[in-house]
Amino acid sequence: MTEIMQHVVNAISLGSLFALFSLGIALIFGVARIINFALGEFLTFAGYTIFVTVGFMWLPIFVVIAAILVVVILALVMERIAFRPLREAPATTLLIVSFSLSNLLTNILLTTAGGRAKTVDFGSQFVTPISIGSVRMTLLDLVTIGVTVTLILALSLVLRYTKIGIQLRAAAEDFGMAKLLGVRANVVVASAFAISGVLAAVAGIILTVRIATLTPSFGNQAVIVAFIATVIGGLGSLTGAALGGFFIGVLTIFLEVVLPSEFQSFRDSFVFGLILVVLLIRPNGFIPTPTGERA
């Protein structure tokens, strides 16, 4: 029983982190039909910002704020320079653009910061193990779950009650109609990018504390997970994306437990294989968007 509880805690923790990754992609996709492959670099930039600012001996909260700010600015610049001129382009073109932006940012990091892994000592007090009953976990597991739940709640409140939130939802539903009714396209898309930046930055911070090593390809795994989670959850559906991310996290832990040890190293293959199966059975995802529209 304790053992099962242990796995459940691990699964929920990883699932929450993955859900956080996925929300950043789903939000932008819902509004602008862009699968933002460069989300991984948002996480990486958050990590490198921490690496730089930790050296300044700031209060941890300022480090966190700096990381979020950097990523939000990056997201806004990206939207303005690359995606705004391409608003009408087909979804696959946008995907290729985001893919090249991701590559561009990785290589900029590679040239400026070098390819060697960097150790970041930030928030290490969160990773010391604690025990509740006989279940062992780290404070970070709890923080991850807590932060994810808080952010999802906050996001749904913003989407439901604020003006920009309502405009975002309207734009996600029918962008053309929303524009006709006076929603300003540029503002809506930019705010989707900004919010996505915040979510990605938080995910990046958590990941940095968790792994404590940075490389320019730090965010790759995350973006791959998010990418797939969003698709199987139903592109454009926020709930679907969060569930999709959560599902992949749980699946990963589950396979880690049940796969015999000689197949352990092929765990990811099983995860991606199952995802292919989901894609083939339900090409519109678990929770298809109401319009049923797919690019």
Added chain:
Amino acid sequence: MINLFKSLVNRWWSLLSLILILLIVAVIVSWLPRSVERSMIVGLINLVLVAGLYIFVGNSGVVSFGHISFMAIGAYTTGLLTIPTMAKVVIIPNVPDFILTTSIGTTEGILVAGIVAAVFGFIIGIPLVRLTGLAAGIGMFAVLLIVNNVFTHFEPSPSGSGMLTRVPTDTKLFMALIWAIIALTIAFIFQTSRIGLLLRASREDAIAATSIGINVSRYRLVGMVVSAFVTGLGGALFAHYVGTFGADAFFLQFTFLTLAILVIGGINSLAGVVVGTFFITVISHILDRWTNGDSIVGITMDIPPGSREIAVALIMVAVLVFRPQGITGGREIKWPFRSRSTEDPEPSNNVTSDNTGAN
């Protein structure tokens, strides 16, 4: 007789012109320093890979993020088969006996590599060609992730990360040139064949194509198999060029590079494949020289490593923003002299192609 010749030229000129360009460049390059020759070999390998990608993406209109898995399969196939038998016992002791005891020539190895990749393309194609748009792109991406994961943990050798060494380094300029011409010819024959034309029709309007009885999935599957074959050849050429490689050679970097070349050249035409490859090869060569602090075209610069990748990514974004149809705009190269003969067997040829270029 003259008319027959004219019709042949009209039909094949789009391909012949590209082959001529390659031959002319090769002749010029043979007078230039060795470093230029090496760049051209790399360029020709990329040309084969991009031609493979183009056969599926260009004709079907479905973007694939997973074609580099065919490249990986091609490279490993020829690698495992062509390492000298003497060396196999040391380098790859863990493979099945029939691989351990046989060693075949490079050309055979490359052909087998193409065939194995094609078979793999057929198997994964059966379910995947049913997906369209983003789902297709992501489905293929999942395939790439799986193939990468498998090869990373594939341990033919004790060294790990799927490392293979001592693959004969036989890819020289002439050989790469021959294979590039073969790849272009396959691509051209496919795109002008009945199946290729039907596939192109489905690219323009899938619903209309289905409504007049085109079985889109079936033709996509054929496209996938042909495309996997050519990409597999490219992977094999790469293996015989570098000689030593691991699983991480076939991942996001190549996926990005091949897509970038295709997009920059123009995703809908074979001419785009050649123009894009040429453009990127020249830029890569110049930037590589500058990265080493060498002088080229009389200018010496010292730029940090990674500049080439940054430049390629920037060019790609710029092309997508300012000229989404690519440099060629989806046009093929046409026979430059308009035939005045009234018996021109395919008078509508030029008109249709102009229309494709315009949209």
